[in-house]
Amino acid sequence: MSGLRARQKADRHRRIIEAAAALFREAGYEGAKIEAIAAQAEVSIGTIYNYYQNKGDILGAIVSMEVNEVLNAGRGVVANPPANVGDALDTLIGIYVEHSLHYLSKEMWRQAMAISTQLPDSPFGQAYTGLDRALTEQIRALIARLQALGLVRRDIDGPALGELVFNNMNMMFIEFVKRDEAKIPELRAAIRRQNRILVAAIGV
Amino acid sequence: MSGLRARQKADRHRRIIEAAAALFREAGYEGAKIEAIAAQAEVSIGTIYNYYQNKGDILGAIVSMEVNEVLNAGRGVVANPPANVGDALDTLIGIYVEHSLHYLSKEMWRQAMAISTQLPDSPFGQAYTGLDRALTEQIRALIARLQALGLVRRDIDGPALGELVFNNMNMMFIEFVKRDEAKIPELRAAIRRQNRILVAAIGV
DNA sequence: TTCTAAAATTGAGTCAATTCTGTTTTTATG
DNA sequence: CATAAAAACAGAATTGACTCAATTTTAGAA
Numbered sequence: 001m002s003g004l005r006a007r008q009k010a011d012r013h014r015r016i017i018e019a020a021a022a023l024f025r026e027a028g029y030e031g032a033k034i035e036a037i038a039a040q041a042e043v044s045i046g047t048i049y050n051y052y053q054n055k056g057d058i059l060g061a062i063v064s065m066e067v068n069e070v071l072n073a074g075r076g077v078v079a080n081p082p083a084n085v086g087d088a089l090d091t092l093i094g095i096y097v098e099h100s101l102h103y104l105s106k107e108m109w110r111q112a113m114a115i116s117t118q119l120p121d122s123p124f125g126q127a128y129t130g131l132d133r134a135l136t137e138q139i140r141a142l143i144a145r146l147q148a149l150g151l152v153r154r155d156i157d158g159p160a161l162g163e164l165v166f167n168n169m170n171m172m173f174i175e176f177v178k179r180d181e182a183k184i185p186e187l188r189a190a191i192r193r194q195n196r197i198l199v200a201a202i203g204v
Numbered sequence: 205m206s207g208l209r210a211r212q213k214a215d216r217h218r219r220i221i222e223a224a225a226a227l228f229r230e231a232g233y234e235g236a237k238i239e240a241i242a243a244q245a246e247v248s249i250g251t252i253y254n255y256y257q258n259k260g261d262i263l264g265a266i267v268s269m270e271v272n273e274v275l276n277a278g279r280g281v282v283a284n285p286p287a288n289v290g291d292a293l294d295t296l297i298g299i300y301v302e303h304s305l306h307y308l309s310k311e312m313w314r315q316a317m318a319i320s321t322q323l324p325d326s327p328f329g330q331a332y333t334g335l336d337r338a339l340t341e342q343i344r345a346l347i348a349r350l351q352a353l354g355l356v357r358r359d360i361d362g363p364a365l366g367e368l369v370f371n372n373m374n375m376m377f378i379e380f381v382k383r384d385e386a387k388i389p390e391l392r393a394a395i396r397r398q399n400r401i402l403v404a405a406i407g408v
Numbered sequence: 409t410t411c412t413a414a415a416a417t418t419g420a421g422t423c424a425a426t427t428c429t430g431t432t433t434t435t436a437t438g
Numbered sequence: 439c440a441t442a443a444a445a446a447c448a449g450a451a452t453t454g455a456c457t458c459a460a461t462t463t464t465a466g467a468a
Contacts, residue, residue, distance in 0.1 A: 005434060005445075012446095032245050034425060044448040049426065114322035117314050120382040129382070157401055161347045170372035176360025178324040180331070197361055198252045208413075209464060238455060249417045251457065 015041040016048060020058045020105075029059060029111040031141070036144045051174045053123060056115035060124025063104060063112045066129045071138060085151050086199040090192055092142055093169055096135070097184055109177040136166040156202045168194055219245040220252055224262045225307070229353045229406045233263060233315040261320035264328025267308060271335040274303045275342060282346045289355050294396055296346055297373055300339070301388055301395075313381040320360070340370040360406045372398055388406055 019040035023032035034055060038045045052058045073095045081088040094200055103158070116128035140162030146152040176187045209358045218367035227236035238259060256262045277299045285292040302311070320332035344366030350356040376395050380386045 002435095009446090034421095042319075045426085046428090046448050047446075050446065053341050054424070110321050110324070114318040117321075117378060117382060118318035120314070131255075150268065157397065158213055160398045163394075164368075164401065167375035167398075168368050168373040174321060175333075177328075178321060193361065194364045196372075197365055197368065197405065198401070212464095213416090237453095249456080250418050251416075254416065259455070292462085 001139075010045065011045055013040070013051060016043065016051060017059065018059055020167065021062055022107055024059065024062070025105070028105075028107050029055075056111070056119065057122065057124045059108060059112055059115070060127055062108070063124075064127055064131065066099070066103050067135070069102075070096055071131075071134055073099060074135075074138050078138060078145055081142060081145055083149075084152065085146055085203050086192070086200075088142060088146055089139075089165065089195050089199070090184075090188070092139065093191055093195075094188060096169070097173065097188060101184075106177040107182060113174060113177070132170065135170075136163055139166050152202050152204060153204055159199070161202065165195065165198065205269065214243070216247055216251065217255060217285065220247065220255060220262065222263055225266055228263065228266070228312055229309065232311050233259075237247075260315070260326065261313060263316055263319070264331055268310070268330075268331055268335065270303070270307045271339070273306075274300055275335075275338055277303060278339075278342050282342060282349055285346060285349055285353075286352075287355065289350055289397070289407050290396070291405070292346060292350055292355075293343075293399050294392070296343065297395055297399075298392060300373070301377065301392060310381040310384060317378060318368065318382065319361070336370075339365055339374075343370050343376075352408060357407050357408055364404065369402065370400065406407045 016037065020037045021030065023037055023040065026032075029037075034045055034048060037058070038048050041048070048058075052061070074092055077088070077092045077095060082091055104112070112124075112128070115122070116125050119125045120129065140159055141163050143152060143156075143158045143165075147154055147156070147158060153159075171190050172187060172194075176182045176184075213367065219383070220241065224241045227241055227244065228235075231240075238249055238252060241262070242252050252262070256265070277298055281292070281296045281299060286295055308316070316328075316332065319326070320329050323329045325332065344363055347356060347360075347362045347366050347369075349362070351358055351362060356362075373395055376391060377399075380391045381386075
């Protein structure tokens with residue numbers, strides 16, 4: 001009762017994702033034809049659509065893995081933040097940003113973001129919203145931690161601040177992936193400059 | 205020498221936009237087939253593609269009109285802002301948000317935003333980035349005005365603050381259009397709550 | 409008015425995502 | 439170990455955005 005069907009299913013999922021990831025990387029999202037992904041994964045076109053509702057969902061599965069890694073890496077910072085509000089935010093955001101292009105190219109990010117706003121109710125659209133929320137929650141957790149440590153004023157509206165910080169960072173990241181020539185250090189510097197206003201306001 | 209060719213051109217542009225706007229409204233963006241737009245505008249498919257590079261650019265032309273109206277409406281607030289930082293921001297943002305669904309449905313906004321991140325170098329992608337920048341500049345202008353009026357501390361980094369306010373608002377707006385059931389008053393209240401943190405920090 | 413080059417229009421054809429329907433494989437049951 | 443129902447698979451057919459070569463229209467010179 002080991003479930004032959006379940007095993008085959010997991011295997012096919014993996015093969016499809018691996019084939020798609022390789023082809024997205026080589027040929028870009030648009031350039032990676034479903035037919036080619038199917039061939040490389042050794043399944044038929046129909047099977048791909050049995051596993052994923054549409055091409056975007058395949059990319060979605062890859063993006064989710066990436067963001068979950070980022071969330072994991074962020075936990076360390078929340079547990080043990082630098083003893084300075086500006087550095088704490090910068091460190092967490094640094095992890096997000098630096099990790100972001102590990103597996104995903106800017107083009108893949110653009111596609112993923114586009115799909116998530118175009119089809120917010122598709123499986124990936126909902127997953128993406130969930131990931132954004134998780135990132136927001138992590139920033140909120142960091143702020144709560146800093147408040148507990150006495151580094152941020154207790155009367156600050158932590159949840160709203162967390163959302164503000166996330167929204168600004170996310171928008172900056174969107175603009176960043178839209179411009180191929182934009183560089184990570186400049187992105188980080190720009191976000192730091194914006195956060196400086198907040199840091200000055202909320203520090204004890 | 206009134207330019208027959210130029211007149212016909214303008215007329216066809218108008219007919220295409222009107223047909224598209226009507227069909228987008230009736231059938232949604234995806235539901236509005238190019239063939240149907242062409243038929244309603246009484247031109248051929250090829251002609252549409254002579255005027256616009258792709259379907260997204262047609263939507264882009266409509267979005268641009270809408271945002272330009274919003275920018276115009278915003279000028280009054282910048283010229284004559286309420287004598288209170290929180291109200292000033294809220295009034296300007298209120299204009300943006302309240303106008304936003306006049307001509308464009310949430311679905312159209314979703315498509316427009318998706319296209320602008322998917323194809324940042326297409327005519328519409330670049331135009332959309334320009335519109336975002338114009339909105340950012342208007343918020344910056346308001347902040348500069350408030351600084352000149354002595355309502356905002358002079359030592360505040362105005363440009364960075366303007367970008368922060370815009371980015372947060374824009375991200376909130378994106379989430380707003382992604383959820384059909386989200387309501388404008390709640391959106392405005394959430395943004396006000398976030399801005400309250402800033403207002404407290406920057407007021408004289 | 410007539411003619412020619414440039415500009416614009418046309419719609420049949422191409423391409424790739426997605427759907428659909430018949431077939432095969434797996435599972436569970438007697 | 440048959441066997442029927444359920445699940446998964448395959449790939450041909452459909453669909454709709456976009457292209458392109460042929461045709462038509464316009465501008466303006468002779």
